[in-house]
Amino acid sequence: MDSLSYSLRVIWACAKKDIRTALTERLFTIVGLFVPVTVLILMSLFAISGGKAPTAVVMLDQGPYAQAFYQSMDHAHSFILEQTSTTEAARQLSAGEIVAVVTIPADFDSGLRQNQPVSINVAINNLNTDFTNDIRRAIPLSITSFYASSFPNLVNITTHEVDAYPQDTDYIPYLAVSILVIALMIGGLLQSGPASAKEWESHTIKELLLSPASRWAITTGKMLGSILIGLGSAIVVVIVLIFIVGIQPAHWLELIGYTLLCLIIFNSIGVLFGTLIKQRMPVIALSMGTALPLFFISGAFGPISFQTPIIQWMAPLSPAYYLIVLFQHSFHNFYLNTLSMGANTLILIVFALVIIGLETLALNRSVLSH
């Protein structure tokens, strides 16, 4: 009992000491606190265009079929349309302001009435195949849906879509939740990693290791200090997501629980990085440098099972993957893998315990080396 009480005092003392130290390095701490919000804002820019291609439509025919075709394009979930003249469209295309120019020819209506072939010219700014292929597929979609609505007797094959969820979730509401995890990750790593490495840089770790305090209590104390500092930053980033980006959580309690779990996981990883690397600069660079790659391999865009096999193999090695699954459930009620939420949570708890174990081990090895 005395031993537990002593360990709790050690934990609290280490946490208090780290908080005080952080307050002496005001600039670093303040900048670090704003990192998660910064990451959320910046990465959201990635999704802001919503995957729709700005496209100019030159209507050389204003007949009812031409108008109907324009409407079909408008409903194709693919374009941001603007009607313009041939000259202006050519200028916009060459200036790189639009992805494509679709020209509806002057004989569009008459050609269709006479059952003659009609060719729609599509000039594409084929900067990259992602956008180009979207256009290459969206025009046939427009053509097919145009025929289905204007000539239902001629084109009788149509798509009958049944959706799994009653409403579509747009790019930003979906991606912003994944980005939240990455933002909390960077925030956690930046709070705990440098604080831990600093003990080695300034050699104060010797005093800690020579004390009778248990290794796990030291580690937990350092984690707790970083979590308490990072908590404010986490609250700010969640508030921005809910009240500014406008994504309402489906399960509030889950959100609170997963946010705390996220802080524990990434702060413990940060302490481990600091203990292993022992220098603040590479710890900071590693913390920020892992953000983009982890964003791409952790299932930020959708279920990981839709990705390539190698990404499917890599993702489960990252706690960010399970956290994205959990956060998407707490916000949108989505299930992104076949495990239950409890199983995902359990895996993360095991992650946290393993990391704390590794930290303790790393500290023990340090004693041996001393």
Place this chain on the structure above:
Amino acid sequence: MRDFFHLSWMIMLKDLRVYFKHPTNIVVVLVPSIVFLLIQALGAAAVGRSPVALVNQDNGIEGQRIVQSIRDADVFRLSEVDATQAQTLYDQLRVVAIVTIPAGFTNRVEAHQPASVDVLVNNLNLDFTNDIRRAVPDAITRYYQAQGDASPIKVTMNETDLRAVDVELFQYAALPAIIMLLLIGGLITGGLSTAREFEDETIKELLLSPVPSAAIVVGKVLAGFITSFCLGAIILGGVTILGWVHPSGIYWLVGLLVVALTALFGAGLGVTIGASIRHVMPVIVVSLILTFYLFFLAGGVGVLAFEPTWLQQIAVFDPLTYGTHALQMALFYQSSDLLLRDGIVLALSALATLGIGSAAVRRVI
């Protein structure tokens, strides 16, 4: 003047020695960009080609034809299975959608009755859902096109591409990543070497010596420039060997010039930040955050021209926008489109950072 360059040269050599004494500096600069490039390449195969289960419950010829059209469209990663297997794959999240050609499809098509291709889609986000919504009609259009003159669809698409080559998404993402690497390289080298002088108080010796502050700044910028330019050139060589870019002739030189100007800008900015903040730790964090801002605002993970106007207006003030544009034009499209504008903006930005950096160091006096 000769003394000035000699002094700058000596400061540069000193900073380079310190830089190579800390190999972690190189790791810090290289790792994020290389890992980013690698991940992009690994994930590229999935972009735009969603996994889909295809179930053909029709035994007729039209069912076979529409299935063939779906295969030919090459827009899915197809699993051709029966309904039960498809449902299992769907439940296990192995496929985004189940495309079903229902029984009696051929009869309905031949009787000119409405015949639907059933699509059950996991619409949890618009990215995947819209891919499916576009791809199934694409296959239907192919089905009709295969009928030639007998096709009831008389409207066809005549595509004209603005550029001679199609560039894959992962290739497209490579150049902004190189620009990011150049900026991080310049900022970290220039920023740390300057901030360290202040933290170790060796700046006093430099400032008390008869060395002009401009020579100190030039020496430090040169060190940052050389390290990040070399790293940038090596990575550029690497992606060329991998076949991600195909520079040829004069465009090799143009590419290297853009790399040089961006490295110079990064190093100048690094020295400015180092002299302004004067502490190593905040310099690192500020440098990395600034790099993220400039990278994303320059359309680092998208196509800037297709982003909202307000974002494009902000990007006008971001020098990386010009570096990325010039590099893409030169290395992908063998084009010098707006090269003069891009070069001037990058050069002026580099000069501006040199001036501000010099003023920041002089302020200490």
